[in-house]
Structure formats: structure tokens, C-alpha cells
Amino acid sequence: xxxxxxxxxxxxxxxxxxxxxxxxxxxxxxxxxxxxxxxxxxxxxxxxxxxxxxxxxxxxxxxxxxxxxxxxxxxxxxxxxxxxxxxxxxxxxxxxxxxxxxxxxxxxxxxxxxxxxxxxxxxxxxxxxxxxxxxxxxxxxxxxxxxxxxxxxxxxxxxxxxxxxxxxxxxxxxxxxxxxxxxxxxxxxxxxxxxxxxxxxxxxxxxxxxxxxxxxxxxxxxxxxxxxxxxxxxxxxxxxxxxxxxxxxxxxxxxxxxxxxxxxxxxxxxxxxxxxxxxxxxxxxxxxxxxxxxxxxxxxxxxxxxxxxxxxxxxxxxxxxxxxxxxxxxxxxxxxxxxxxxxxxxxxxxxxxxxxxxxxxxxxxxxxxxxxxxxxxxxxxxxxxxxxxxxxxxxxxxxxxxxxxxxxxxxxxxxxxxxxxxxxxxxxxxxxxxxxxxxxxxxxxxxxxxxxxxxxxxxxxxxxxxxxxxxxxxxxx
Amino acid sequence: xxxxxxxxxxxxxxxxxxxxxxxxxxxxxxxxxxxxxxxxxxxxxxxxxxxxxxxxxxxxxxxxxxxxxxxxxxxxxxxxxxxxxxxxxxxxxxxxxxxxxxxxxxxxxxxxxxxxxxxxxxxxxxxxxxxxxxxxxxxxxxxxxxxxxxxxxxxxxxxxxxxxxxxxxxxxxxxxxxxxxxxxxxxxxxxxxxxxxxxxxxxxxxxxxxxxxxxxxxxxxxxxxxxxxxxxxxxxxxxxxxxxxxxxxxxxxxxxxxxxxxxxxxxxxxxxxxxxxxxxxxxxxxxxxxxxxxxxxxxxxxxxxxxxxxxxxxxxxxxxxxxxxxxxxxxxxxxxxxxxxxxxxxxxxxxxxxxxxxxxxxxxxxxxxxxxxxxxxxxxxxxxxxxxxxxxxxxx
Numbered sequence: 047x048x049x050x051x052x053x054x055x056x057x058x059x060x061x062x063x064x065x066x067x068x069x070x071x072x073x074x075x076x077x078x079x080x081x082x083x084x085x086x087x088x089x090x091x092x093x094x095x096x097x098x099x100x101x102x103x104x105x106x107x108x109x110x111x112x113x114x115x116x117x118x119x120x121x122x123x124x125x126x127x128x129x130x131x132x133x134x135x136x137x138x139x140x141x142x143x144x145x146x147x148x149x150x151x152x153x154x155x156x157x158x159x160x161x162x163x164x165x166x167x168x169x170x171x172x173x174x175x176x177x178x179x180x181x182x183x184x185x186x187x188x189x190x191x192x193x194x195x196x197x198x199x200x201x202x203x204x205x206x207x208x209x210x211x212x213x214x215x216x217x218x219x220x221x222x223x224x225x226x227x228x229x230x231x232x233x234x235x236x237x238x239x240x241x242x243x244x245x246x247x248x249x250x251x252x253x254x255x256x257x258x259x260x261x262x263x264x265x266x267x268x269x270x271x272x273x274x275x276x277x278x279x280x281x282x283x284x285x286x287x288x289x290x291x292x293x294x295x296x297x298x299x300x301x302x303x304x305x306x307x308x309x310x311x312x313x314x315x316x317x318x319x320x321x322x323x324x325x326x327x328x329x330x331x332x333x334x335x336x337x338x339x340x341x342x343x344x345x346x347x348x349x350x351x352x353x354x355x356x357x358x359x360x361x362x363x364x365x366x367x368x369x370x371x372x373x374x375x376x377x378x379x380x381x382x383x384x385x386x387x388x389x390x391x392x393x394x395x396x397x398x399x400x401x402x403x404x405x406x407x408x409x410x411x412x413x414x415x416x417x418x419x420x421x422x423x424x425x426x427x428x429x430x431x432x433x434x435x436x437x438x439x440x441x442x443x444x445x446x447x448x449x450x451x452x453x454x455x456x457x458x459x460x461x462x463x464x465x466x467x468x469x470x471x472x473x474x475x476x477x478x479x480x481x482x483x484x485x486x487x488x489x490x491x492x493x494x495x496x497x498x499x500x501x502x503x504x505x506x507x508x509x510x511x512x513x514x515x516x517x518x519x520x521x522x523x
Numbered sequence: 524x525x526x527x528x529x530x531x532x533x534x535x536x537x538x539x540x541x542x543x544x545x546x547x548x549x550x551x552x553x554x555x556x557x558x559x560x561x562x563x564x565x566x567x568x569x570x571x572x573x574x575x576x577x578x579x580x581x582x583x584x585x586x587x588x589x590x591x592x593x594x595x596x597x598x599x600x601x602x603x604x605x606x607x608x609x610x611x612x613x614x615x616x617x618x619x620x621x622x623x624x625x626x627x628x629x630x631x632x633x634x635x636x637x638x639x640x641x642x643x644x645x646x647x648x649x650x651x652x653x654x655x656x657x658x659x660x661x662x663x664x665x666x667x668x669x670x671x672x673x674x675x676x677x678x679x680x681x682x683x684x685x686x687x688x689x690x691x692x693x694x695x696x697x698x699x700x701x702x703x704x705x706x707x708x709x710x711x712x713x714x715x716x717x718x719x720x721x722x723x724x725x726x727x728x729x730x731x732x733x734x735x736x737x738x739x740x741x742x743x744x745x746x747x748x749x750x751x752x753x754x755x756x757x758x759x760x761x762x763x764x765x766x767x768x769x770x771x772x773x774x775x776x777x778x779x780x781x782x783x784x785x786x787x788x789x790x791x792x793x794x795x796x797x798x799x800x801x802x803x804x805x806x807x808x809x810x811x812x813x814x815x816x817x818x819x820x821x822x823x824x825x826x827x828x829x830x831x832x833x834x835x836x837x838x839x840x841x842x843x844x845x846x847x848x849x850x851x852x853x854x855x856x857x858x859x860x861x862x863x864x865x866x867x868x869x870x871x872x873x874x875x876x877x878x879x880x881x882x883x884x885x886x887x888x889x890x891x892x893x894x895x896x897x898x899x900x901x902x903x904x905x906x907x908x909x910x911x912x913x914x915x916x917x918x919x
Binding site: 061062064066067068069071072073076077088090116117118134137138159161162164165182183184399400401402454455456 | 545546547548549550551552553555556559560561571572573574575579580583584586587590592593594598599602
């Protein structure tokens with residue numbers, strides 16, 4: 047190990063390598079109930095040359111490489127399963143390399159955070175915006191994109207994985223590859239060449255959603271969007287347990303809103319910092335936040351008219367629904383709930399607990415009502431209030447279904463894990479596909495995935511990473 | 524047990540400080556950068572980079588030590604002591620334990636001193652204070668000579684608590700304060716003060732702090748004073764907050780000089796007759812700003828100075844970049860400490876100001892060190908030095 051440390055120090059510099067247990071310990075676990083695991087080293091890279099050398103060294107020593115940015119992924123993805131070297135991209139590889147106004151994209155290093163990007167765009171390119179998550183401002187933009195997170199434009203644009211124009215990666219062979227329209231050029235790419243992902247063979251698929259198992263992403267171009275002048279936000283309040291699904295579907299396919307974020311009453315109460323929030327009989331079951339943007343007043347009026355029409359049609363079907371101005375509601379009710387709108391946000395009530403975990407999944411829209419009912423029963427059986435977060439994706443083509451559990455870290459892991467396992471099993475059986483998936487969950491998935499897919503997956507992994515150095519243990523590799 | 528919980532035995536006492544964080548921190552990184560401004564704010568994290576050098580990492584280390592995952596050894600020293608305890612993390616953290624992050628770090632230091640030892644060179648603070656009653660190791664001044672020189676009485680309503688840095692190192696701050704207090708004609712005196720205990724508390728070396736505190740309270744009481752004024756932000760924070768934490772019974776109120784000046788200005792009892800045509804920027808001392816929530820009072824005073832144009836640095840008030848001196852860093856990590864001050868002065872340069880003022884002699888020390896070392900070309904002045912240079916109109 048001392049010899050390896052010396053080699054790492056030669057690559058990164060003495061101050062950017064640590065094997066001190068005290069330094070390693072904070073990297074050994076995250077907010078989830080996933081079991082902790084210590085790395086052997088943490089390194090802080092600054093450039094590709096260092097990383098190419100690192101990959102070569104890791105292949106030689108057969109030591110795992112675990113990419114890390116801020117460790118907020120809620121899937122235990124940066125916890126080492128078999129020791130190894132954590133590559134902390136968050137501290138120095140965090141530059142916004144280029145913003146292209148003409149073709150609306152930003153070229154980023156992995157460590158760039160949502161807060162950083164928002165501030166940069168607001169200050170320098172206020173006509174453009176990115177799509178921001180209901181997550182702390184210090185989560186990584188690139189991490190979110192390459193793990194197919196979802197943000198506050200998801201009803202329009204879908205998964206953030208779809209917003210990637212191109213990647214620069216370091217492969218298992220230590221080659222630096224640029225993927226996407228940036229693939230022209232020998233040594234360096236033109237910053238203006240990261241404008242599209244297609245129509246060449248889509249090699250992005252070899253890296254997106256692979257949880258760092260196939261290579262190291264060192265640059266990522268993400269699409270930006272016009273920042274319309276006129277912005278409003280509505281909220282619908284639903285009094286039937288599963289009626290919220292009609293909102294996800296019908297409002298989604300009306301193509302007038304940027305996003306539909308639905309949460310149950312317990313989550314709203316949690317956001318307002320009501321201790322141990324539970325729904326009282328007679329209170330509504332769900333609410334959804336509907337941000338709407340428009341270029342002109344007329345456009346806004348037309349969108350609002352459509353929204354009212356959709357809501358009226360739902361009422362005619364007997365659905366009990368209230369449509370209100372969310373920002374006015376926040377002023378009267380509790381300004382804390384504005385965090386649903388002012389993204390990226392610190393979710394204050396989540397930080398009252400030291401642990402947070404979820405079953406985050408892409409879900410088939412037609413099973414959403416059943417999912418809500420079944421997961422509610424599981425929560426009730428465990429005597430834990432249900433916290434549910436849902437989204438309509440890409441005009442309602444599919445949905446996000448995310449039961450959330452906050453808990454006391456170091457005390458309640460076992461209890462939480464049992465609940466989560468039951469939820470995962472039920473949801474996977476109904477067709478849900480977990481994202482940012484912890485290894486114990488992929489084990490469950492493997493049992494129901496078709497063998498051809500698994501064989502192909504294993505072959506690709508083996509081909510891309512013959513020594514299994516890239517984040518081993520993920521997806522049970 | 525007397526006063527503050529005995530954190531040296533984590534099995535029984537003091538756990539509440541640490542447990543508070545264990546049960547709250549999800550390591551969301553909000554503490555790392557200024558809230559909603561997304562600016563760099565943690566000198567320690569920005570320098571050493573690894574998670575162990577940020578507040579959330581230190582909370583994790585505390586947990587690891589308490590639950591036995593980590594061993595007490597000298598590898599702990601840098602992550603635990605390379606922190607100015609400036610409180611920028613606390614200003615950004617939105618969790619319920621935010622206000623206690625500095626307490627948590629200090630508790631962790633106290634435990635580390637017991638199990639491993641103090642931070643680099645910090646034992647000198649304790650030894651010098653034990654012997655000489657000040658952390659600089661100077662012969663203790665009982666301030667009699669100063670009292671005689673300035674014709675101060677033995678008993679008075681006010682005591683000017685000079686503080687060790689002003690009394691032994693930044694004497695111009697002390698002399699300007701004495702001169703200014705005489706000009707505004709409040710009845711004050713000096714006492715045979717000992718170190719307020721701040722450097723010991725900040726470095727986890729708490730053995731003799733109660734003795735120092737008792738002494739200071741006694742001599743202030745003996746002077747018949749009901750009010751104490753100090754121009755040192757560190758003394759101010761300690762006399763106000765830490766004496767309370769140790770359940771010290773004070774029969775006097777404590778003011779920072781800026782509070783006193785602002786009060787006189789507000790009541791129309793003080794006017795500035797001469798002017799100073801300068802562009803000035805104000806550096807918020809952590810111990811006055813973030814620790815005591817006094818951001819606007821010094822600014823109100825500066826803005827009332829005829830001819831002065833107050834210009835703000837990019838990071839100011841609760842998100843101000845630390846000067847780099849506090850938390851025992853100046854003695855333990857002198858080179859890094861000055862680097863931090865240099866960054867502050869670089870920021871001051873962007874404002875076009877010629878004077879950098881502050882309200883803490885220790886900030887002045889470090890900013891002045893960086894100013895000289897890197898030829899930054901500023902005039903570094905404590906606010907009281909500026910005030911004392913002006914002609915005053917004092918009304919009774």
C-alpha cells in the first residue's frame with residue numbers, strides 16, 4: 047500500500063492523496079441505509095492526464111476506482127464495496143468550461159454543482175436556464191445527468207439523461223474518448239462542437255446509467271433551455287388517494303407545464319417542518335406543483351386557459367380537485383413550501399434527520415394508481431407515515447414514483463431496510479425500474495430481467511473493464 | 524463538575540453537543556458554500572479539500588471516534604485543528620444543529636486534546652497563559668502604569684477590557700481605544716485582567732479557563748463596574764457567550780466598542796467634526812459578525828464618518844471570508860493562515876478601497892501580516908484607530 051501511495055502521490059501530488067483513516071472515514075458512508083465501506087485512498091484530480099495515469103495504475107494493481115462528487119446520490123453509489131481509490135471530482139474538476147448561447151448547451155466538468163451552474167447562468171446568460179432538481183444545490187449536474195435524474199423541466203424534456211449532448215470519458219484502456227458531435231478533431235475538441243448526440247452510433251449508452259462501471263466521465267455537455275420572461279406556478283390539491291395520477295396524465299399530456307411534482311400531504315407537512323407529519327382524516331391526499339412559463343402574456347393566458355379546462359374536465363368526471371396559485375398559497379400558508387419552486391433547494395425538513403433513503407424509480411403510468419395503493423399499505427403495515435414523490439415525465443409518457451424514508455442514521459438502518467425491501471419488491475413486480483440503484487436492489491432486479499439482457503450487460507462490462515476496476519459491486523458486478 | 528459539561532468523558536457528558544449533529548447531518552454539503560450565493564466560504568475545506576476538512580466531515584469524524592470506528596491518534600490533529608472555527612459553515616447550514624457547529628468542533632478539540640494532545644504549537648498558548656496569564660508569554664501587565672498615565676480611577680462604571688492582542692501586540696488599537704474613551708468621556712478604568720480564555724477555548728485546552736474567568740469577573744467586580752467595553756471581537760464573544768456557557772455569574776454587561784459608539788451616535792451625543800476622504804472596506808471579524816450577529820453596527824458607524832465611502836467586498840456579513848487567524852490557526856498553521864488573509868485582501872482590492880478596516884485586533888494582525896508579506900499596499904486600520912483620528916463633538 048505504501049508503494050501504491052507513493053505512485054499516487056507522483057501522479058496527483060502529495061497533498062492530493064490520502065490514506066489517513068480519518069480522511070477516508072467521511073467517504074465511507076452516505077445518507078442512505080446502505081452498508082458503509084472504507085476506501086483505501088482518496089485522490090483529488092485536476093486534469094485528464096492524471097486520470098489516464100490512474101486508470102493505468104489501477105489496471106496494473108487491480109484496485110477499484112470509485113468516482114465521487116458530493117456523495118448525495120441517495121443510492122450508496124460512492125460507497126466502496128471492495129475498498130479502492132475514491133476519485134473526488136468535486137473539489138478541483140468543477141469548472142464550467144463553456145456556455146454556448148447559440149446552440150444552448152453548457153460544457154461542464156463533473157464537479158459542477160446545480161447551485162454553481164444556476165448562479166453562473168443567472169449572472170452571465172440570464173436568457174438561459176438549466177433544469178434543477180428538488181435536491182441540495184451542491185448535487186452534481188453531471189452526476190444527475192449521467193444517472194438519469196429528473197428535474198423541474200421533466201414534464202417537457204423527460205429524463206436528464208436525454209439532455210446530454212456529449213461526453214468525454216477515460217476508458218478502461220486509458221483512452222480519452224469524446225462522444226457526440228464533439229467527436230471530430232484529433233487532440234482537442236472545439237468548445238463549440240458539443241451541440242448534439244446523434245446520428246452516429248450512440249456510444250453514450252456505454253456510460254450513461256452505468257454508475258461509473260465502464261469508465262470515468264471527465265466532461266459532459268448538457269442542453270440548456272430558454273428562460274422565459276413570464277413564470278407562474280399553480281398547485282392542484284387532490285382529495286382522493288389515487289386521483290393525482292389523473293393529474294400526472296392529463297395535465298402532462300396537455301403540454302402546457304414545465305413540470306408536475308406531486309407529493310402527498312405528509313411530504314407537504316414535512317416541508318413545512320411539522321414534526322412527525324401525518325395526514326389527518328378529511329385532509330387532502332396529494333398536491334402537485336405545476337410551474338408554467340411563457341414567452342408572452344398571451345401565451346401564458348392560453349396555457350392557463352388550457353389548464354383550467356383540463357381541471358374542469360376532471361371535475362366533470364367526479365374528481366375532487368382544487369386549483370390554486372402556488373406562490374400565493376406559499377405566502378399565506380408557509381413560505382417554507384416555496385422550496386418546491388425555488389430550485390435547487392435545501393429541503394429543510396429532511397435535514398432534521400441524519401438519514402434519508404428512497405425507492406426512486408421510473409414507473410409505468412398505467413400502474414401508478416396500483417403502486418400508490420400498494421405502497422401505502424406497506425408503509426401502514428410498518429407503522430411509518432408514507433412519504434411519496436411523483437413526477438410526470440415527457441408529457442406523461444412515463445412517471446417517476448419515489449417513496450421516501452427519512453430516518454435516524456446509525457440507529458434505524460435495519461428497520462428502514464426491511465421497509466425498503468418490501469417496497470422495492472412490490473414496485474419491481476409492477477414494472478418499476480429503480481434509478482441510482484443500490485446493489486442490493488439490482489440483485490432483486492436481476493431475478494426478473496431477461497437473460498439476454500443480463501448476458502449482454504455482463505459482456506459489455508467485461509469488454510469495457512476487463513479487470514473490473516470501475517466501481518465494482520455496482521449492479522452486482 | 525463545574526459549569527460547562529465535561530466533554531472529556533463522552534460516555535456520560537457532553538454527548539448532547541455531538542449527538543445533536545449525529546442525528547441531523549445528512550452531509551448535504553450546504554455547509555460548504557455560502558447559502559444561496561454558492562461562494563466559497565470555508566477556508567479549511569478550500570485549502571485541504573478532503574471531506575474531513577469540512578464541517579460535515581468533522582461531524583463524521585466525531586461520530587467515528589465516539590462509536591469506535593476511528594482510533595485516537597495523531598492523524599486526527601490536522602483535520603480537527605486546521606479550522607479557523609470562523610462559523611461560515613454554521614451560517615450556511617440550514618439544519619437544526621447549525622448554530623452549534625462551532626461548539627461541536629470545539630468539543631471535538633477538547634476530546635482530542637485529552638486523548639491525543641493539542642494542535643501544532645498550541646500547547647504554547649496554554650503554557651504561556653498558565654504562567655503569564657496571556658497567550659503571548661509577555662510579563663503580565665496589571666495595567667497600573669496605563670491607569671496612572673491616563674489618570675484613570677480605581678473604581679468606575681465602565682471597565683475597558685483591553686484584551687491580550689491589543690495590550691501586548693497591537694498597542695495602537697489599545698491606545699486609540701483609551702484615547703477615544705477619554706474623549707467621549709465615559710467614566711472608565713482598567714483592571715488587572717487575565718486572558719479572557721478565548722485562545723484556550725478555541726483550541727480545546729480548557730483546564731485553566733475557569734480560573735481565568737473567575738479572576739476577570741472578580742477584578743471587574745472589585746472595580747465597581749457594571750459595564751465592560753472591549754474593542755476586541757474575540758474577548759467580546761468570549762465574555763458574552765463562553766462565560767455564560769461556564770455558568771459564570773457576571774454582574775456587568777459586556778459591550779463591543781462599536782455598540783457603544785453606535786449608541787452615542789443614535790442618541791445624538793456624538794458627532795464627527797472632521798472628515799476623512801477615503802474609500803474604506805470593512806472586514807467582518809468572525810467573532811463579532813457570525814458569532815455575535817453584529818454586522819450592521821460597524822457599518823452604520825463607518826457610513827456616518829464624513830467623507831468616507833464604504834465599499835463592500837464580494838463576500839460580506841454572514842458570508843464574509845475569514846481573515847485566517849482564529850481557532851488557533853495562526854500559531855498552528857502560520858503559512859496557511861496568512862494565505863487566507865491574502866485571499867481576503869485580494870477581495871478587498873476588487874473594491875478599490877485604500878483602507879481595510881475591522882473591529883478585531885487579531886484580524887488586524889493577520890491582515891497586516893498578509894499586507895506586508897505580499898505587498899498589497901493597503902492601510903489596515905482598526906475602526907477605533909480611524910475614529911480616534913477624527914475631531915469629535917461630544918455632548919453630555
